[in-house]
Amino acid sequence: MVIAYIIRCWIYLIFVIPSLLCSIFNLYHFIVDRTLRKALYNHIIILILSLCLLYNITDIIWLIHFYRTISPVSYTYIFCILWTYIDFAPFVSITLLVAWASIERHILIFHQNLVSTRTKRLFAHYLPMIIFTLYPLIYYMVMFFIIPCSIPLNYAKTRCGLTNCAYPSAAITMYDGIAHNILPVFSIVVFSIALIGRVWYNKYRMGQRFQWKKYRKMTIQLLSISSVYFFLLFPPMILNTAYAAGVSYSVAADFYSGAMYISYLITLLIPFVCTAALPELRAKFPKIPGFYRRKSTAVVPVTFTLNRLAASRTAVVTHAAH
Numbered sequence: 001m002v003i004a005y006i007i008r009c010w011i012y013l014i015f016v017i018p019s020l021l022c023s024i025f026n027l028y029h030f031i032v033d034r035t036l037r038k039a040l041y042n043h044i045i046i047l048i049l050s051l052c053l054l055y056n057i058t059d060i061i062w063l064i065h066f067y068r069t070i071s072p073v074s075y076t077y078i079f080c081i082l083w084t085y086i087d088f089a090p091f092v093s094i095t096l097l098v099a100w101a102s103i104e105r106h107i108l109i110f111h112q113n114l115v116s117t118r119t120k121r122l123f124a125h126y127l128p129m130i131i132f133t134l135y136p137l138i139y140y141m142v143m144f145f146i147i148p149c150s151i152p153l154n155y156a157k158t159r160c161g162l163t164n165c166a167y168p169s170a171a172i173t174m175y176d177g178i179a180h181n182i183l184p185v186f187s188i189v190v191f192s193i194a195l196i197g198r199v200w201y202n203k204y205r206m207g208q209r210f211q212w213k214k215y216r217k218m219t220i221q222l223l224s225i226s227s228v229y230f231f232l233l234f235p236p237m238i239l240n241t242a243y244a245a246g247v248s249y250s251v252a253a254d255f256y257s258g259a260m261y262i263s264y265l266i267t268l269l270i271p272f273v274c275t276a277a278l279p280e281l282r283a284k285f286p287k288i289p290g291f292y293r294r295k296s297t298a299v300v301p302v303t304f305t306l307n308r309l310a311a312s313r314t315a316v317v318t319h320a321a322h
Contacts, residue, residue, distance in 0.1 A: 080160035
């Protein structure tokens with residue numbers, strides 16, 4: 001599945017501007033709306049959206065420029081290594097946060113006693129989010145900025161050909177692939193499927209006692225984001241697992257390359273998925289100018305007709321009286 005550079009450019013370009021606007025829209029309402037901001041299940045979504053926004057206005061924009069011109073934005077080592085760092089670190093942070101969200105939903109729905117006090121929330125809610133956000137940022141800072149990399153710059157390749165600076169040895173390559181890609185993606189899939197099973201089982205076993213409406217938002221929110229990972233990143237991660245197990249990299253190489261390119265759409269699609277999954281955010285859209293005009297034009301003719309009928313009846317009564 002070989003995708004031409006110009007097609008890659010246009011695919012990203014079609015999504016990036018609406019995605020950026022949607023990210024800003026979502027973050028604004030998550031932060032301004034006190035109810036949305038205080039809900040525990042929204043905290044990790046705010047973090048994910050913030051990292052997606054950072055990733056899209058840097059890495060995705062730079063990739064669009066590269067696919068259009070076949071050259072980087074800047075011909076300097078600092079830019080190239082920064083581009084490579086941003087390509088890795090925020091994306092892995094987002095993936096780890098989604099993986100943790102798929103686990104945390106089980107806690108918030110079925111084990112609320114683990115977040116019932118401030119101390120418990122610190123260890124079971126806030127601390128994991130901080131760790132999974134900062135760990136990739138620190139890890140790849142060491143890989144790209146502290147450990148020397150002797151790979152020469154190649155401006156005809158994305159990220160100036162410095163991607164392999166993240167893999168100075170076979171052991172680190174194996175660790176990076178398993179810890180940052182395979183395990184998180186498999187965790188997202190497994191715990192999301194398990195969540196569906198546990199929710200339906202409890203609805204069947206407890207009936208009306210299981211307050212589904214109370215947990216519906218956080219469940220749909222997670223499953224919507226997880227579905228993006230399942231369709232866009234899970235397939236290449238299966239191949240990645242096979243490669244790590246010893247399968248030749250020549251097997252399905254074109255498919256793997258194309259699938260990894262498509263996986264970049266994840267950060268572009270997450271803002272739309274968040275909006276679609278939460279009724280509170282969807283409800284904000286009718287407040288956009290233009291919706292009211294449509295509503296008013298639908299009401300005016302009815303009012304006008306009723307007024308004319310009333311006037312006509314008055315005129316008939318008056319005429320009969322005379």
